[in-house]
Amino acid sequence: MSRPLAAPDYNAMSNEDFRREVRAFFEAEYPQQLRYILHRARWHEMKDWWRKLYDKGWIAPNWPGEWGGMALDAGKMVIYLEELERHGVARAPDQGITQVGPLIMRFGTEAQQQHYLPRTRSGEYIWCQGYSEPNAGSDLASLQTAAVLEGDHFVVNGQKIWTTLADDATHIYLLARTDKAAKKQQGISFLLVDLKTPGITLRPIRNLAGHDEFCEVFFDNVKVPRANLVGALHDGWSVAKALLSFERLGIGSPRRPQYALRRLEMVARAKGLLDDSGFVDRFIALKLDMEDGAALYGRFVEQVKRGEPLGQDVSMLKIWTMEAWQRLAELLVEAGAEQGVIAGVHDVAGVETDFLNPYYYSRPATIYGGSSEIQRNILAKYVLKLPS
Amino acid sequence: MHDPLTAAGAAEHRRILADSVADFTARGTDIARVRRLRGTSTEYDRTVWKKMAELGWLGILVPERYGGLGLGLSEMAIVARQLARALTPEPLTGAAVLAAGALVKSDNESLKREHLPRLAGGEMLPTLAWQEDAGALDPAVIRTWAIPFEGGYKLRGVKRFIAGAAQADAFLVTAQAAEGMVLLWVPRETAGARLGLDPLADGRSFGTLELKDALVPRAHVAASGAAAAAALARALDHAAVIAGAELLGVMERALEMSLDYLRTRVQFGKPIGAFQALQHRAVDLYIHKELAAAVLEEALAALDGGANAATRAVLASRVKARCSDAALRITREAIQLHGAIGFTDEYDAGLYLKRALTLAAWLGHATWHRRRHARLTLAATASV
Numbered sequence: 001m002s003r004p005l006a007a008p009d010y011n012a013m014s015n016e017d018f019r020r021e022v023r024a025f026f027e028a029e030y031p032q033q034l035r036y037i038l039h040r041a042r043w044h045e046m047k048d049w050w051r052k053l054y055d056k057g058w059i060a061p062n063w064p065g066e067w068g069g070m071a072l073d074a075g076k077m078v079i080y081l082e083e084l085e086r087h088g089v090a091r092a093p094d095q096g097i098t099q100v101g102p103l104i105m106r107f108g109t110e111a112q113q114q115h116y117l118p119r120t121r122s123g124e125y126i127w128c129q130g131y132s133e134p135n136a137g138s139d140l141a142s143l144q145t146a147a148v149l150e151g152d153h154f155v156v157n158g159q160k161i162w163t164t165l166a167d168d169a170t171h172i173y174l175l176a177r178t179d180k181a182a183k184k185q186q187g188i189s190f191l192l193v194d195l196k197t198p199g200i201t202l203r204p205i206r207n208l209a210g211h212d213e214f215c216e217v218f219f220d221n222v223k224v225p226r227a228n229l230v231g232a233l234h235d236g237w238s239v240a241k242a243l244l245s246f247e248r249l250g251i252g253s254p255r256r257p258q259y260a261l262r263r264l265e266m267v268a269r270a271k272g273l274l275d276d277s278g279f280v281d282r283f284i285a286l287k288l289d290m291e292d293g294a295a296l297y298g299r300f301v302e303q304v305k306r307g308e309p310l311g312q313d314v315s316m317l318k319i320w321t322m323e324a325w326q327r328l329a330e331l332l333v334e335a336g337a338e339q340g341v342i343a344g345v346h347d348v349a350g351v352e353t354d355f356l357n358p359y360y361y362s363r364p365a366t367i368y369g370g371s372s373e374i375q376r377n378i379l380a381k382y383v384l385k386l387p388s
Numbered sequence: 389m390h391d392p393l394t395a396a397g398a399a400e401h402r403r404i405l406a407d408s409v410a411d412f413t414a415r416g417t418d419i420a421r422v423r424r425l426r427g428t429s430t431e432y433d434r435t436v437w438k439k440m441a442e443l444g445w446l447g448i449l450v451p452e453r454y455g456g457l458g459l460g461l462s463e464m465a466i467v468a469r470q471l472a473r474a475l476t477p478e479p480l481t482g483a484a485v486l487a488a489g490a491l492v493k494s495d496n497e498s499l500k501r502e503h504l505p506r507l508a509g510g511e512m513l514p515t516l517a518w519q520e521d522a523g524a525l526d527p528a529v530i531r532t533w534a535i536p537f538e539g540g541y542k543l544r545g546v547k548r549f550i551a552g553a554a555q556a557d558a559f560l561v562t563a564q565a566a567e568g569m570v571l572l573w574v575p576r577e578t579a580g581a582r583l584g585l586d587p588l589a590d591g592r593s594f595g596t597l598e599l600k601d602a603l604v605p606r607a608h609v610a611a612s613g614a615a616a617a618a619a620l621a622r623a624l625d626h627a628a629v630i631a632g633a634e635l636l637g638v639m640e641r642a643l644e645m646s647l648d649y650l651r652t653r654v655q656f657g658k659p660i661g662a663f664q665a666l667q668h669r670a671v672d673l674y675i676h677k678e679l680a681a682a683v684l685e686e687a688l689a690a691l692d693g694g695a696n697a698a699t700r701a702v703l704a705s706r707v708k709a710r711c712s713d714a715a716l717r718i719t720r721e722a723i724q725l726h727g728a729i730g731f732t733d734e735y736d737a738g739l740y741l742k743r744a745l746t747l748a749a750w751l752g753h754a755t756w757h758r759r760r761h762a763r764l765t766l767a768a769t770a771s772v
Binding site for chain 1: 647650651659661662667670671672674675682683685706709710755758759762765766
């Protein structure tokens with residue numbers, strides 16, 4: 001696989017021209033039936049779209065040109081993401097692009113970069129994230145999956161859990177304990193593992209919405225070449241930490257709850273609930289919670305566009321947006337009354353609505369990516385500077 | 389208007405303005421003065437008011453041709469927010485936003501030339517007398533009558549909830565005339581006009597203006613009909629936004645006090661701010677404060693950017709609703725986080741709660757503004 005030719009300089013375009021070009025491509029090429037889907041998209045659904053983006057040179061907007069990315073600056077990146085969300089483009093199994101690719105560029109060896117980056121971009125390698133364990137959730141650094149160095153390879157034993165779309169993935173990036181004697185964060189290493197390696201077993205876990213979106217991954221004497229270590233031995237924690245704040249901006253985007261908000265307004269109209277002042281008081285308060293949250297989001301976006309790093313205060317965005325999403329989803333179910341608990345998509349007063357899906361999917365939103373309680377701990381410590 | 393400024397230049401100017409107000413409150417006003425003035429019939433201090441005029445703040449929204457600075461709501465919000473942090477009792481929003489705004493958009497040129505420069509200069513303190521019933525905030529619903537008399541009008545009615553009335557020199561009064569709404573200039577000493585004061589939670593007062601055949605000459609008609617209604621609607625929206633800025637200043641200071649207390653108060657052998665239950669409450673208050681600041685910032689940019697009347701109304705209601713709720717929540721929680729000391733009159737936390745209470749109720753509370761927002765936005769999308 002050869003390195004691609006230099007991409008056009010998108011950053012030299014005006015924001016308006018860039019937005020227009022991105023929008024036109026999404027509108028022309030993205031499959032209509034996959035717009036605004038409610039479940040997490042699977043690889044078999046998304047692989048044709050991946051191919052289109054790859055052929056266009058747009059699969060890795062955040063990657064530099066030398067690795068076939070669009071090399072977008074922060075301002076253009078925000079526009080790209082806004083247009084994805086605006087058109088209802090589903091998120092592909094993209095952790096290779098958003099997470100492990102940038103980490104390999106920053107911490108990986110030349111050989112790792114040459115091997116993994118082109119294959120990750122083309123979709124030959126699909127990645128999942130092996131961080132959480134049954135006994136290491138919010139307290140991730142207490143993870144116990146062990147990787148013992150024996151000559152030119154590690155022997156990995158242990159269990160990962162809540163591994164999103166592991167059964168769609170070809171590879172997993174792993175935090176494993178390489179030094180049991182060291183304290184917590186210090187004895188952890190970052191490994192790249194082929195899921196076809198003998199000794200790895202996957203077990204899908206069904207979630208509340210009835211979908212098998214995450215898995216348990218078991219490691220039983222799995223041999224991982226030493227060459228698959230990213231960064232220094234025992235230094236995996238700092239490798240993994242390098243990405244987190246931009247992720248929290250994405251998670252705090254006010255667009256995630258838009259389905260619930262739009263459906264709620266449509267259902268309310270159709271059922272005449274807007275004549276019920278008790279309902280209107282609650283509905284408009286929630287609508288303003290979302291709009292005002294969007295104003296807060298806008299401030300962080302402006303900060304990113306100016307090229308300033310995001311501070312720990314971005315945590316407030318995830319807390320507010322995700323908790324407001326839950327309140328919206330709760331009111332949607334209530335607005336449906338008895339119909340609100342009928343499973344699946346159904347017609348209520350002429351509006352096709354899935355009442356329960358937002359209710360279910362807003363639940364883990366305050367758990368994954370750092371629970372609301374962990375985010376509050378972060379704000380208390382680093383922003384409010386409260387004592388510990 | 390001044391020369392167009394670059395974004396960086398504008399940000400720098402605003403920072404300097406905020407610093408100068410902070411400097412003013414540090415030297416020129418303190419909580420001891422606020423405490424002295426509360427509950428008095430004078431309510432605020434005209435010499436402090438005059439100093440505020442000398443610094444240009446009273447003329448921020450007055451065009452340069454009438455002796456003002458001709459700046460925007462963004463600048464006025466900076467001044468209001470900083471003054472509110474110090475609980476300054478002078479009626480900046482009531483006089484320099486609400487009354488000034490209505491007069492600026494009036495069409496009586498000689499009245500404007502006479503009074504706007506003196507308003508900006510601090511010699512003339514007018515306030516707006518438009519509301520008649522509690523919770524009734526539609527400026528078009530008026531039971532005060534302007535009866536034609538000797539080429540002018542005789543006024544009959546009662547105006548209530550007038551902020552800054554205590555030492556006001558004149559009132560801009562709305563009344564119903566045969567030709568529609570009129571906005572009239574009524575000097576305080578007008579025969580037939582009697583002012584009463586209702587004490588407020590925060591030590592200031594609302595004025596009640598009884599008008600019993602008060603005479604208003606033709607020359608004192610500031611505006612009438614659609615022009616009067618438009619001037620009033622605009623001034624009320626702008627005042628709601630600047631009241632939001634005041635609420636932001638109040639909540640910011642109350643939150644700072646609470647956080648300081650959490651860091652220093654020791655119980656069970658450690659600062660109480662080390663307890664997670666209190667940390668998480670403090671974080672939630674901080675988030676509400678940041679939301680209020682973000683909404684205010686977005687609204688100010690849109691309003692100074694020339695938003696139309698419909699957008700203006702929606703934004704004003706968003707700001708007033710969010711800032712009122714956030715300030716009430718933060719000041720209420722300030723009492724709880726301080727424990728018993730927070731419930732004493734001697735401690736300042738209660739002063740912030742009381743200012744939040746009065747500002748939140750004035751010009752429409754949060755629920756009123758959310759309902760207005762619903763009327764404006766849900767109706768607008770109903771036909772889509």
